[in-house]
Amino acid sequence: MLKKAAKFSNSWLTSPVTRALGALTIIFVIGLIFNANGAFFKWGTHRDMLRAVSVYGILACGMTLVIIAGGIDLSVGSILALTAVCFSLFTIHKGFNAFVAIIACLCIGTLCGVCSGAFIAKFRIQPFIATLAMMVFARGVAKWISGGQKISTAVQQADGTYKYVDVTAIFNLINSKIFSDNITVVTMIFFLCLLVSWVLLVKLRYGRYVYAIGGNEEASRLSGVPVATTKILAYGMSGLFCAIAGICQAAQELQGDPEAGIAYELSAIAMVVIGGTNLQGGRGSIWLTVIGVLTIGYVEKILSINAVGEDKRLMLTGAIVMSAVLLQKTRK
Amino acid sequence: MKKDVTGKNGCLLQMQHICKDFSGAQVLTDVNLFDLNAGEVHILAGENGAGKSTLIKILAGVHTDYAGSINIGSKPVKFSSIHEAAAAGISVIHQELSLVPTMDVAENIFLGREKSRYQWLAKKEMNKLACELLDRLGLNIDVSRNVEDYPLSTQQMIEICKALAFDCRIIVMDEPTSALTDVEVEKLFSIIAKLKQNGCGIIYITHKMEEIYRIADRITVLRDGRCIGTAKTSELDQSKLIQWMVGRELNQQFPRHRSKNGSVVLKVKDFSVADPAGKTMPAVSSVSFSVKKGEILGIAGLQGSGNSELLNGLFGTYGRNVQGNIELDGRSYNPKTPSNAISSGLSLLTNNRKTTGLVLGMNIVHNTTLAALKKYSSAGWLRPSKELETAQRHSRSLNLKSAGLSMRVDSLSGGNQQKVAIAKWVETEPKVFLLDEPTRGVDIGAKHDIYELMNKWTANGIAIVLITSEMPELLAMSDRIIVMHRGRITAEFTTDQASQEKILRAAMG
Numbered sequence: 001m002l003k004k005a006a007k008f009s010n011s012w013l014t015s016p017v018t019r020a021l022g023a024l025t026i027i028f029v030i031g032l033i034f035n036a037n038g039a040f041f042k043w044g045t046h047r048d049m050l051r052a053v054s055v056y057g058i059l060a061c062g063m064t065l066v067i068i069a070g071g072i073d074l075s076v077g078s079i080l081a082l083t084a085v086c087f088s089l090f091t092i093h094k095g096f097n098a099f100v101a102i103i104a105c106l107c108i109g110t111l112c113g114v115c116s117g118a119f120i121a122k123f124r125i126q127p128f129i130a131t132l133a134m135m136v137f138a139r140g141v142a143k144w145i146s147g148g149q150k151i152s153t154a155v156q157q158a159d160g161t162y163k164y165v166d167v168t169a170i171f172n173l174i175n176s177k178i179f180s181d182n183i184t185v186v187t188m189i190f191f192l193c194l195l196v197s198w199v200l201l202v203k204l205r206y207g208r209y210v211y212a213i214g215g216n217e218e219a220s221r222l223s224g225v226p227v228a229t230t231k232i233l234a235y236g237m238s239g240l241f242c243a244i245a246g247i248c249q250a251a252q253e254l255q256g257d258p259e260a261g262i263a264y265e266l267s268a269i270a271m272v273v274i275g276g277t278n279l280q281g282g283r284g285s286i287w288l289t290v291i292g293v294l295t296i297g298y299v300e301k302i303l304s305i306n307a308v309g310e311d312k313r314l315m316l317t318g319a320i321v322m323s324a325v326l327l328q329k330t331r332k
Numbered sequence: 333m334k335k336d337v338t339g340k341n342g343c344l345l346q347m348q349h350i351c352k353d354f355s356g357a358q359v360l361t362d363v364n365l366f367d368l369n370a371g372e373v374h375i376l377a378g379e380n381g382a383g384k385s386t387l388i389k390i391l392a393g394v395h396t397d398y399a400g401s402i403n404i405g406s407k408p409v410k411f412s413s414i415h416e417a418a419a420a421g422i423s424v425i426h427q428e429l430s431l432v433p434t435m436d437v438a439e440n441i442f443l444g445r446e447k448s449r450y451q452w453l454a455k456k457e458m459n460k461l462a463c464e465l466l467d468r469l470g471l472n473i474d475v476s477r478n479v480e481d482y483p484l485s486t487q488q489m490i491e492i493c494k495a496l497a498f499d500c501r502i503i504v505m506d507e508p509t510s511a512l513t514d515v516e517v518e519k520l521f522s523i524i525a526k527l528k529q530n531g532c533g534i535i536y537i538t539h540k541m542e543e544i545y546r547i548a549d550r551i552t553v554l555r556d557g558r559c560i561g562t563a564k565t566s567e568l569d570q571s572k573l574i575q576w577m578v579g580r581e582l583n584q585q586f587p588r589h590r591s592k593n594g595s596v597v598l599k600v601k602d603f604s605v606a607d608p609a610g611k612t613m614p615a616v617s618s619v620s621f622s623v624k625k626g627e628i629l630g631i632a633g634l635q636g637s638g639n640s641e642l643l644n645g646l647f648g649t650y651g652r653n654v655q656g657n658i659e660l661d662g663r664s665y666n667p668k669t670p671s672n673a674i675s676s677g678l679s680l681l682t683n684n685r686k687t688t689g690l691v692l693g694m695n696i697v698h699n700t701t702l703a704a705l706k707k708y709s710s711a712g713w714l715r716p717s718k719e720l721e722t723a724q725r726h727s728r729s730l731n732l733k734s735a736g737l738s739m740r741v742d743s744l745s746g747g748n749q750q751k752v753a754i755a756k757w758v759e760t761e762p763k764v765f766l767l768d769e770p771t772r773g774v775d776i777g778a779k780h781d782i783y784e785l786m787n788k789w790t791a792n793g794i795a796i797v798l799i800t801s802e803m804p805e806l807l808a809m810s811d812r813i814i815v816m817h818r819g820r821i822t823a824e825f826t827t828d829q830a831s832q833e834k835i836l837r838a839a840m841g
Contacts, residue, residue: 205709212702215691222649222680222688223703223756224671282693 016276016284020291023274023324027298036305045305047183053297054190055080055252057290058245059268061197062113062238064289067272068201069234070214070281071120071127076242076268077261078138079112083246085142088151088256091168098170106243112138113239117232131235135265142258152255167254174251186248193241197286200237210234214281271296274324295324342370343405344533345391345502350400352386359386360557363400367562368502368533373524373547375565376537378554379577379634379801379836384537387554388504391535392424393417404502423495424504431487431494433480438462440479441494465493469523485516492523503527504535507635509543521547539634541570541840553577571833578803578832586808587783591790593811594625596659598764598795603656605638605645605819615641617819618656623764623795628786630798630810632835638819639799640683643766647680648673661763674703677763681753681770683799685746689753692742696734697723699741699752704759726755731781747778754785764795771805783809803832817841 031040039045059076066073083105090101116134119125154162177184201207209230212220221227250256275292277284299320303313345368352360360383368374376384389395391402393411402409404420411417431440438459447454447461462475471489479487488508495503509517524534524547538544544551545565552562553576560576568576605616616638623629633639645654648667658665665676673680682688690699700723701708708719723737730751734744741752750770757765767786771779786796786809800806806813813830815823815838823838 203714204712205705205714206712208698208702208705208714211694211698212691215693216687218688219682219691220702222647222670222682224669224674224760225702226671282691 016288017291019327020274020276020288020295023327024291024295024298027295027302027320031298031302034302034306036307039305040302043182045301047177047187049297049301050187050190051184052300053293054184054186055245055249056264056267056271056296057190057293058193058241058248059264060271060289060293061193061286062241063265063268063272064277064284064286065197065200065210065234066127066238067269067277067279068214068281068284069210069231070217071231071234072131072269072279073113073116073235073238074128074131074265075112075116075134075138076238076245077264078135078142079109079239079242080246080249080261080264081256081258082112082138082142082145083109083243084250084253084260085146085151085256085258087247087250089145091170092151092153092165093155098168101170102247105247106240109239109241109243109246110236111239113242114232114236116239117235120235121228121231139258146256146258148258150255150257171251171254174248175254186252189244189248193244194286194290197289201286206230206233211282214283216282267296270321274321296321344368344370346403347387347391348401348403350387350390350398350402352383352390352395352398358557359383360390360398363387363554363557363559368535369549370501370531370533371528372549373528373534373536375544375548375551376535376554377544377551377573377577379803382554382577383557384554385506386557388424388506388535388537391417391502391504392422418498418500421499421501422504423498423500423502424506425488425491425495425508426506431479431491434478436476436478437466437473437482437490438475440490441465441475441497443494445498461497462493465496466490468496469493469526470519483516485519488520489523492527501531502533502535504537506537507539508536509538509540517543539636539840541837544573545570574833574836578836586805587780587787588628588809589787589791590811591626591787593627594793596622597625597661598623598797599659600646601657603642603645603658604654605641605650606653608641608644608650608653613819615819616645616816619816619819619821621814621821621824623797625793625795626790627811628790628796628798628809630800630806630813631816632803632806632813632839633799633816634801634839636818637816637839639816640768641819642816643680643768643797643799644682646673647678647766649680674760674762677761678766679703679757679760679762679764680766681757681768683768683772685749685753690741690749690756693740695740696727696732696737696744696752700726700755700759703756704761707759722759723755726758730755730785747774747781750774750778750782754782762794764797765789766797768799769801770798771800771802803835806835807832815839 035041059080063073063076086108087101087105090096090104091098096104112134116130119130120127153165153167155165157163174185178188201210209220209225212223212225213227213230217227249260253260271292272284272289273279273292274295275284275288275290277288299317300313303316308316347367348364350360350363363383376387378384386395390398393414393416396412409420411420432443435443441462442458447458459475466473466475466489469489469492471486473482473486479490482490492503508520527534536547548565550562550564551568551573553560553573555577599622601620602618603616603620604614604618607613607615619642621629631639631642644650646658646667648669652668654667658667660676660678667673686692691702697719701719708715708722720737726732727734727737732751733748741749744752754770770782774782790796798806798810807827807830810827813825813827813835814821815835817839818841822841823834825834
């Protein structure tokens with residue numbers, strides 16, 4: 001009886017959720033200690049932290065899907081930039097209806113993802129290579145569409161002068177705070193993406209296939225799992241989430257920057273991995289990613305409210321990421 | 333400069349009282365007497381699973397925890413790594429070659445022992461030496477071209493050259509001819525003759541009868557991990573050799589209850605499968621057979637006979653790389669993909685549950701429903717309670733032992749893993765069940781359960797095509813047996829006609 005209880009508590013201790021939560025708790029406690037004269041105790045700090053990680057978090061949702069399917073997506077930062085540019089262009093310069101612009105951007109993002117997915121599934125190109133190519137290509141398209149310029153409210157006229165136009169309503173809507181200013185719309189969008197990912201991975205047949213392919217692709221194929229379709233959809237979903245993140249990014253910056261999102265793929269991967277989702281695929285969950293997102297979010301927030309310089313901030317972030325991953329390894 | 337490893341009476345190697353177990357399962361029991369003289373070809377014979385490759389792996393330093401003693405020459409040795417074994421003059425030429433395909437011939441021959449002057453590679457010297465070594469084997473090829481540019485047979489010669497470059501005196505060849513054409517085989521044999529002249533000892537593993545009697549000086553037979561005997565080739569005729577190889581008693585109970593055979597459900601005509609590894613010889617060449625409802629058709633064959641490829645080809649594992657006319661349940665069937673095969677009423681229990689059978693990181697329930705997941709989801713939404721119900725039902729009927737159905741399958745024992753894989757296929761409700769080594773690595777109790785299941789399925793009108801390398805199992809469970817050798821059917825028996833001797837003779841060509 002005792003033995004059984006010990007075994008139970010042991011398995012609870014070593015479960016990936018516990019391990020990931022352990023890292024987050026440690027970071028949180030550090031925040032309580034170095035609270036920057038009480039700044040850490042104010043809800044506003046946490047709200048701002050959530051706002052800051054929301055775009056990354058949305059990318060991490062798609063990344064989780066792709067990584068569990070046994071792949072990787074390096075193109076998320078570029079697709080984000082491409083859709084941010086398109087969204088600004090459509091709404092500010094072309095004056096499209098907001099709804100039409102959003103749908104168009106979502107389609108563009110999904111298309112990019114489906115393209116990489118098709119190359120990976122149909123031509124058996126390694127995910128690293130295929131999405132690397134998409135990363136470069138999408139960045140190129142973003143620069144081509146924007147002419148290398150930031151697409152902002154300063155619109156160049158035919159005679160070369162700039163005219164300032166009003167920010168469209170949709171930008172203000174996405175960029176606003178709701179529930180008596182307690183949470184930002186962007187964060188709510190992130191939560192919605194989490195919910196969608198959870199449904200996909202846990203509630204739908206599709207999600208089961210994603211886990212199966214990541215766990216053992218050949219056994220899945222021999223069990224009649226539609227491997228190619230599932231993979232293409234996973235990258236397509238990742239592209240869709242990139243587009244959502246791109247729209248949010250554009251709204252937050254009030255412009256579409258073709259240089260946006262550089263190295264965002266690394267942050268998204270780091271968030272997934274810190275949560276404890278294995279890069280080899282077949283394991284992990286969206287909730288682990290939530291923990292990873294919060295861990296990185298708090299690390300950055302705590303360092304910034306304590307006014308740690310950027311140089312030290314980067315060094316500390318690197319060290320903390322490594323420690324969080326190590327913590328999971330050694331507990332095993 | 334040759335290493336002097338020759339002991340008294342020209343004896344190169346002795347292995348005494350070798351015992352080896354894998355987590356409790358005894359694989360080798362007191363294998364004795366296995367010795368090798370300079371200048372001889374010593375054949376190591378035995379059925380699949382007799383322990384030949386385990387013995388070789390011990391010799392090559394792959395398995396280091398064994399009991400018993402090994403003498404090289406007259407010096408006792410105990411290798412703790414592959415490198416130590418190689419340094420002692422042992423070279424193993426596997427079916428899968430250990431060359432680096434993207435490096436050139438000379439680089440491969442001297443890999444790990446590059447000739448150098450003050451850390452600078454002596455490329456010219458190595459090329460020259462490589463040429464000389466290849467000359468000795470009568471091979472005239474460009475040593476500065478990549479290994480991958482040459483056909484498999486030449487690659488094998490290069491591997492032998494590598495052994496010579498390391499001054500290896502003990503050369504182990506594990507079924508070296510399985511991928512070679514007849515001309516290439518002749519070339520290999522002439523090289524073996526040269527190696528013998530040079531004083532090398534060769535341990536040669538083969539399943540082919542004609543090879544044994546062409547090149548062997550002596551033969552040692554292993555069976556069930558025991559050494560049955562060693563004899564000079566002239567003193568061991570073919571029938572005695574076969575008797576040594578199969579002569580085990582039927583000590584297991586096989587509860588086959590024959591059921592009434594119904595109409596023909598699977599009819600295969602002139603079915604061919606291209607070699608999955610891209611070799612020129614097809615894995616299966618124009619095979620024809622048929623199976624009736626409620627019948628178990630056994631397909632016998634040694635390694636490389638193509639029987640497993642036949643089942644995989646039918647199931648669509650290789651996509652459209654197959655040819656032939658197939659009729660499944662009265663309708664024409666064309667293997668395209670596994671999912672197409674499943675919906676047509678075929679199921680394949682693969683011969684390796686770890687790599688192709690199960691998703692090891694998923695739990696029992698999810699593995700059970702994986703192949704028939706559409707039944708457990710409406711409009712794409714999963715219905716976990718229904719899944720659990722099904723898994724519980726199978727768990728009971730298959731006598732599955734686990735701490736809970738949410739356990740991951742990699743924590744189950746081999747027999748229970750196999751039952752999960754079986755449950756997965758039963759869920760797809762096949763008309764024809766292809767079983768590739770259903771009892772491999774399964775304990776006796778679970779084996780018995782699996783035999784009973786096969787009886788139940790045939791009683792319900794399911795046809796079974798069975799591959800098993802365990803001869804008694806094949807003889808007892810099959811209603812009819814066809815034998816394959818190098819991709820062709822060489823014999824067909826009813827169970828009454830069949831005997832282990834007859835089957836083995838046909839399987840060895």
